[in-house]
Amino acid sequence: MNLKSLIYILCLFIPLVEGCSTDLGNYDYKDINAIAITGLLENTHPTGRIYEIPFHDTLRLNPTVTGSLSGSDTSLLTFEWKVDAVTVSNTKNLFYVANKRYGKISAEFRVTDKSTGTKTSYSCFLNIVNPYKWGYYVLTQNRAKEASLYCLSSIAKKNSFDKVLLSNLNNLGKNPLSISGTKKYGASSSDFFNVLTIAVEDAVNPVVVIDSREFVPTLLYNSSSYVGGGNFVFRPTQVQADLFHEVIYAVNEGKFHVLRKGTIALPAFINDPSDYKVAPNGIATPLGNARFFMSIYDENNKRVRVWDNGITSNEYNYVNDYEGIAGEELMNGKTFIACSYANIPSINQIYLFSQDRQLYSYRLDYGADYKPIAFSQLGTAVAPTSSRIGYVYFDGRTSRWYLAAGKTIYMASYLGLALQKYVQLPSDAIGDIVKFKILDGKVMIATNDTANGKQGSIYIYNANTMVLEQAHKHVVDEIVDVHLGILVE
Structure with a gap:
């Protein structure tokens, strides 16, 4: 390639670079409101999060829910507690009477951000036991x-x-x-x-x-x-x-x-x-x-x-x-x-x-x-x-x-x-x-x-x-x- 051809190619490339650099800010990026659920049993796997509940007794769970953008404001959040695949509460706190059956029952707490549709969940197990087991x-x-x-x-x-x-x-x-x-x-x-x-x-x-x-x-x-x-x-x-x-x-x-x-x-x-x-x-x-x-x-x-x-x-x-x-x-x-x-x-x-x-x-x-x-x-x-x-x-x-x-x-x-x-x-x-x-x-x-x-x-x-x-x-x-x-x- 001769010098004349090389100069011609560089002249074509420089405007493209300048065009890309001046395009910054033409796209709209939004931060996600990441939801954190705390105040419950912590473990890397749901099988390590087990709540022992005597039969006929009541389990009360009061999780803390915060957003990376919304903080403690939960006005744009919805809540759902499911126990044994059945919705038992649509509030943040769980009040559950263990009167259905014995054994380990799956439970899930789901938080939905209405503004984005983003869902965050926490899973655990409720182990319903005879109160006289121990x-x-x-x-x-x-x-x-x-x-x-x-x-x-x-x-x-x-x-x-x-x-x-x-x-x-x-x-x-x-x-x-x-x-x-x-x-x-x-x-x-x-x-x-x-x-x-x-x-x-x-x-x-x-x-x-x-x-x-x-x-x-x-x-x-x-x-x-x-x-x-x-x-x-x-x-x-x-x-x-x-x-x-x-x-x-x-x-x-x-x-x-x-x-x-x-x-x-x-x-x-x-x-x-x-x-x-x-x-x-x-x-x-x-x-x-x-x-x-x-x-x-x-x-x-x-x-x-x-x-x-x-x-x-x-x-x-x-x-x-x-x-x-x-x-x-x-x-x-x-x-x-x-x-x-x-x-x-x-x-x-x-x-x-x-x-x-x-x-x-x-x-x-x-x-x-x-x-x-x-x-x-x-x-x-x-x-x-x-x-x-x-x-x-x-x-x-x-x-x-x-x-x-x-x-x-x-x-x-x-x-x-x-x-x-x-x-x-x-x-x-x-x-x-x-x-x-x-x-x-x-x-x-x-x-x-x-x-x-x-x-x-x-x-x-x-x-x-x-x-x-x-x-x-x-x-x-x-x-x-x-x-x-x-x-x-």
Whole structure:
């Protein structure tokens, strides 16, 4: 290309550039009024925005809506709340009564800018639950010995114990025995419900297993649940749910039975020539290994019995009853108090006895072949008070003994039984401690005042600080047992 041609092309290009530069501002640009929704649960995904609402309770949400141009002026905005795909409100605030159904329900809040038609939305879930899904549970009896269940919900806002009625059951029966439970978890530590086991001595269904999500019985055990047929009458005197397996242990006519999947198994060692009888507090289930091993205190023969199933796949069918275990004589002449599983390396079971005012703790050791070798003494101590020792509880999570006497709970390590005060009720507490449980960072203590119409009182302490957090005086009938099933704080 020659110089003359190049100059000609440049002359054509320069006016075009000048024309583009002078065209700035010929187009109309508008800023968008970006809507921000705050004041609600925040998470990167709607599945992390879940509002727990007790059935029949009310959810009130008051979001803050601002525009990048309009600020807090909402005069040009419209609002819509949808729950389960149905419009329930056309205002900014939501007032929703959860009375349709249980479970997780989708919800959406939509804001529309009328001036531009721009829509902004926020999605979440409403988890409609039974108010008694989590809470403090109390099993009681009135003066006619009729059983009732009460719950202080840790979900609902109401701070009182409510009587809980069970679907498909007219009543629980008479002479209640115990309430125990385990947790069933979903996708996270906060996604759980309680599986409760309620035992009543005289009832159509003496053992009832309940799903706390809707408080419906999932398993009913009665005389017809027995696999052996005949004239079997199920009238248990002790019932204990396994903490690790979906199994329940029951004592009926003094004999040990395993309950699972709706059936009551034959009694262990039904033809025992010494006619054993399980003592109160006399079931020690090894930590997670009860399908292979079991130990009970035999009230008739005044000795610890040790059983196993031969370490076979035939779970809970105990075939070996060990006699002559070394160290059995250590317990001679002493009064049995309680036994338990032990969450202690190399120790499967632990036992507590007394003689005069002296307390004695024993352990059972097993060999490499999983057969019992010997009993040995762990510790001994003088009883902390001359008052009668009431409820005794071994907490496998902390490996400590807890004893109630009067209005005080004493604590001791399993190693030495060096008893010290754990908690003492306020001076205005009426009645002695009848039951207590330590779980989920709380201590739940029950007392009964026989002179009062509503005899039962509940005291709830923080287990870490030992600060009294709640006192409910004379709120329920005579208390038989308690259980905690709350979210760990």
